[in-house]
Amino acid sequence: MIVAQISDIHADGSDLALERLDSVLGWLRRLKPDALIVSGDLVEADFANGYREVRDRLERLACPYLVVPGNVDEHGEMRRVFGDRFGWNSDRPLNVAAHVGDLHLIGLDVTVENAHHGDATPVLGWLADALASSQAPALIFQHQHPFPTGIDGKDRNVCLNGDGLAATIATTGTRVLGLTCGHVHRPLFTRFAGRQATMAPSVARANRLKLDGRDSDIVDPPGMLIHHYAEDRLVSHVVMVG
Numbered sequence: 001m002i003v004a005q006i007s008d009i010h011a012d013g014s015d016l017a018l019e020r021l022d023s024v025l026g027w028l029r030r031l032k033p034d035a036l037i038v039s040g041d042l043v044e045a046d047f048a049n050g051y052r053e054v055r056d057r058l059e060r061l062a063c064p065y066l067v068v069p070g071n072v073d074e075h076g077e078m079r080r081v082f083g084d085r086f087g088w089n090s091d092r093p094l095n096v097a098a099h100v101g102d103l104h105l106i107g108l109d110v111t112v113e114n115a116h117h118g119d120a121t122p123v124l125g126w127l128a129d130a131l132a133s134s135q136a137p138a139l140i141f142q143h144q145h146p147f148p149t150g151i152d153g154k155d156r157n158v159c160l161n162g163d164g165l166a167a168t169i170a171t172t173g174t175r176v177l178g179l180t181c182g183h184v185h186r187p188l189f190t191r192f193a194g195r196q197a198t199m200a201p202s203v204a205r206a207n208r209l210k211l212d213g214r215d216s217d218i219v220d221p222p223g224m225l226i227h228h229y230a231e232d233r234l235v236s237h238v239v240m241v242g
């Protein structure tokens with residue numbers, strides 16, 4: 001089973017933002033994933049039009065998809081455009097969950113109003129109920145990262161209460177396969193709550209990799225993660241689309 005993940009589209013009314021999204025979705029159209037998850041920052045300006053443009057493009061991929069907001073999203077407009085699809089009847093939190101094939105895909109809205117950091121605390125009860133409702137292996141996705149990335153200047157705006165999130169995940173035994181997010185505009189791999197933890201590359205312009213005061217001026221093309229689940233194992237692949 002193949003779950004594609006895209007993140008940080010940052011549609012802003014420009015042709016460039018949508019061209020980058022089209023290039024990623026064009027690649028995905030040939031792969032034909034079983035599901036698509038979008039880990040936040042869909043639109044950053046011209047919100048009403050932006051969400052419609054993004055939704056039209058996601059629908060054309062013709063596979064089940066789920067979205068969660070990021071820190072630049074506008075919850076009210078996002079709910080107006082996607083609410084009928086995800087059963088959202090209030091602006092916060094915009095959580096989503098669905099079974100697709102063998103997997104339980106759970107999207108957490110960890111955003112905090114008017115802030116760039118996230119906080120898992122308000123959605124831990126909802127997550128516990130979602131996890132208790134199914135015995136299927138689960139993949140959790142959200143916008144802000146609940147673990148440090150080590151990238152200079154990028155860990156100020158983490159998802160707070162990672163301990164609480166990890167404790168909620170731990171109650172399920174091994175059922176949660178991993179957690180994946182966006183937000184920093186760089187692909188990376190680590191561990192969280194004893195599970196695989198990943199961050200998808202951005203569709204929008206990537207951040208440069210700066211570690212321990214060392215910098216690079218390499219600019220990455222748009223990209224995505226491809227999560228492949230088979231024989232009770234999750235393997236995540238990076239695809240960059242030049």
Ligand SMILES: [Fe+2]
Pocket residue numbers: 008010041070183184185
């Ligand atoms: Fe972003």
